[in-house]
Amino acid sequence: MSTLPLFSKIISRRSLYLFSAATLAGAATVAATAATVDNRKQYNYGNRNQNNNNKSGWSLFGASSVAAAAPIVHIAALNKDRKIDDYQRIYNKIAEKIREEDEYDGYIGYGPILVRLGWHSSGTYDKTNNSGGSYGGTYRFKLESSDPSNNGLQNAAKFLDPIYKEFNWISHGDLYTLGAVCAVQEAQGPKIPWRPGRVDLPETETPANGRLPDANNGADYVRNFYARLRMNDREAVALTGAHCLGRTHYKNSGFDGPWGAASNSFTNEFFVNLLNEQWKLEKNKSGNYQYDSPKGYMMLKTDYALIQDPSYLKIVKEFANDEASFFKEFASSFQKLLENGIDYPKGAPQYIFKTLDEQDI
Incomplete structure (x- = not known):
């Protein structure tokens, strides 16, 4: 059994979705929701990005034809129990x-x-x-x-x-x-x-x-x-x-x-x-x-x-x-x-x- 603190265990299995301050300006709150998927906890901060571009939303060269949402930040979750x-x-x-x-x-x-x-x-x-x-x-x-x-x-x-x-x-x-x-x-x-x-x-x-x-x-x-x-x-x-x-x-x-x-x-x-x-x-x-x-x-x-x-x-x-x-x-x-x-x-x-x-x- 791992001897890592509980917080470290959570960090090693989480994903953070951080949206830019410009996008969140004027928002009253930033929602934080937790969901268990594939037995791994995923923590979502802020609303999930809805800009799911498909082929109809892309030009021939792959440029988005719709306004892009603020960038998502994907934090690498490092497992300190695992080495090379x-x-x-x-x-x-x-x-x-x-x-x-x-x-x-x-x-x-x-x-x-x-x-x-x-x-x-x-x-x-x-x-x-x-x-x-x-x-x-x-x-x-x-x-x-x-x-x-x-x-x-x-x-x-x-x-x-x-x-x-x-x-x-x-x-x-x-x-x-x-x-x-x-x-x-x-x-x-x-x-x-x-x-x-x-x-x-x-x-x-x-x-x-x-x-x-x-x-x-x-x-x-x-x-x-x-x-x-x-x-x-x-x-x-x-x-x-x-x-x-x-x-x-x-x-x-x-x-x-x-x-x-x-x-x-x-x-x-x-x-x-x-x-x-x-x-x-x-x-x-x-x-x-x-x-x-x-x-x-x-x-x-x-x-x-x-x-x-x-x-x-x-x-x-x-x-x-x-x-x-x-x-x-x-x-x-x-x-x-x-x-x-x-x-x-x-x-x-x-x-x-x-x-x-x-x-x-």
């Missing part, structure tokens, strides 16, 4: 399961889809009101998991289910993001600093569908989409480089094919192929347009846009010629994506995990 060794054990369980179940998706394995789950659960973030993102672990609810852009990710969630049952003290947001970090590193990718503190929020805090990227667009869309995630051009190109992993499937996305030959290894191949393959825009059997190469590789229109835009093209060339540069930028950008919208207290621990291979040495 506790999270390393979870990392190891995920990594071992990736190795053991390597036949998934034609022996590509679960690594790529775990990266996608962490990416997509974070990619709902909106800087205009600090909503969405990885903090609340809301992918576990049907509203988010049924977003068409998340087709296929249920397999990643099912993969993590037994991990959660064994370590049910971890929040879903922490588990989804830790799984993504593990998958990148075990695929020989860069080390990604990771911090815990996400809190399981109730279903009412699930962002509406329509916040994830639409592949049928060009460079302007890409730039504006990533701007909503607080990402600049370098960060946008680096994060798109995660397409070095995995492949597309008609049944999930309406596209088909791998981005390269090494679908379960984290490399700069995506950028090399983008520059060097003979791409042809073709209409696939699902009625969507994708770029295909004679080698059987594919690129989405949002991928190909990176060599159509002068600013993006310069960065693509850099990453194609210098894998270390790509790794460095991806590590910092991916950490930023996973942490968007979370307010970490000063001195909050940051962990860098050892891979299974490193632990075997």
Whole structure:
């Protein structure tokens, strides 16, 4: 049994919703309500943000067409009982399961889809009101998991289910993001600093569908989409480089094919192929347009846009010629994506995990 004071126990399992003084000016009171969700207490200070933007409320480039509410503040809830060794054990369980179940998706394995789950659960973030993102672990609810852009990710969630049952003290947001970090590193990718503190929020805090990227667009869309995630051009190109992993499937996305030959290894191949393959825009059997190469590789229109835009093209060339540069930028950008919208207290621990291979040495 924990020896932490009662107040510390509550803090470690709570979410704070703090609205700006400007919005609350003239209000007689600030309501404080407590609700128990998934056996974790959630404390809501002030009225819950009602600006749940869906696709009809967004422009083509993801900018809100309605007035944004005051920003929500999501405070990282740190469990002082847990240290890096506790999270390393979870990392190891995920990594071992990736190795053991390597036949998934034609022996590509679960690594790529775990990266996608962490990416997509974070990619709902909106800087205009600090909503969405990885903090609340809301992918576990049907509203988010049924977003068409998340087709296929249920397999990643099912993969993590037994991990959660064994370590049910971890929040879903922490588990989804830790799984993504593990998958990148075990695929020989860069080390990604990771911090815990996400809190399981109730279903009412699930962002509406329509916040994830639409592949049928060009460079302007890409730039504006990533701007909503607080990402600049370098960060946008680096994060798109995660397409070095995995492949597309008609049944999930309406596209088909791998981005390269090494679908379960984290490399700069995506950028090399983008520059060097003979791409042809073709209409696939699902009625969507994708770029295909004679080698059987594919690129989405949002991928190909990176060599159509002068600013993006310069960065693509850099990453194609210098894998270390790509790794460095991806590590910092991916950490930023996973942490968007979370307010970490000063001195909050940051962990860098050892891979299974490193632990075997």
